[in-house]
Amino acid sequence: xxxxxxxxxxVDGEDFTSAGQASVQVKxxxxxxxxxxxxxxxxxIAMYEGEINMVIHAGxxxxxxxxxxxxxxxxxxxxxxxxxxxxxxxxxxxxxxxxQVRSLGFGAGMGLPNMKRxxxxxxxxxxxxxxxxxxxxxxx
Amino acid sequence: MTVNELCQKCGFSAVVIPDGDREVTxxxxxxxxxxxxxxxxxxxxxxxxxxxxxxxxxxxLADVSCIILSEGVTVDGxxxxxxxxxxxxxxxxxxxxxxxxxxxxxxx
Numbered sequence: 001x002x003x004x005x006x007x008x009x010x011v012d013g014e015d016f017t018s019a020g021q022a023s024v025q026v027k028x029x030x031x032x033x034x035x036x037x038x039x040x041x042x043x044x045i046a047m048y049e050g051e052i053n054m055v056i057h058a059g060x061x062x063x064x065x066x067x068x069x070x071x072x073x074x075x076x077x078x079x080x081x082x083x084x085x086x087x088x089x090x091x092x093x094x095x096x097x098x099x100q101v102r103s104l105g106f107g108a109g110m111g112l113p114n115m116k117r118x119x120x121x122x123x124x125x126x127x128x129x130x131x132x133x134x135x136x137x138x139x140x
Numbered sequence: 141m142t143v144n145e146l147c148q149k150c151g152f153s154a155v156v157i158p159d160g161d162r163e164v165t166x167x168x169x170x171x172x173x174x175x176x177x178x179x180x181x182x183x184x185x186x187x188x189x190x191x192x193x194x195x196x197x198x199x200x201l202a203d204v205s206c207i208i209l210s211e212g213v214t215v216d217g218x219x220x221x222x223x224x225x226x227x228x229x230x231x232x233x234x235x236x237x238x239x240x241x242x243x244x245x246x247x248x
Contacts, residue, residue, distance in 0.1 A: 041203050
């Protein structure tokens, strides 16, 4: 594989129950490309956590996955409220999710830490009132 | 041990088993979905009382071998239908999560 492949998804902010469709599709695509199961697990969990965050906090957004010879990049972009304190948001257990979201088993404050845990590089670019872009890289 | 064998030997009920030959190599118990994705390993049996549709995406992405609903928790028909399509195995146990995990542990 000499050229990179890009998969683009629009993440629907209205539909909580269908969250994860983009991540499941990425998992299938990576499997077809012959990527190892552990790498697929890392990429798809990191992406799913990002997808859920966009649904919970930002009213949806976009997800792009770029597969190249030596790495997989995941770029998640939304026009939500932004993250006021990124360091605080990165702490395990910190969450601003509602009780309704928590009752579904989300909002444990593990989303961003999991994204960092499963990727080799993660950069959060967030402006309050404008939105958030997160770029993650998993090395192959 | 396969999911089919685990279901039979532990006396669990089969809610839907579209991929019963899948191997089970470990077990994880938890209801907070991000904890499960952060801590469960691939091919684990995942014991939970959560029964909403999101458990199917979590099971698929975390690559667990099956979901075991403990405490006699049931799921709606549309979840069973989606599980079939996504090839997610769902078993059910009338026991609490701890006792369900003990039973799994005796077998794997």
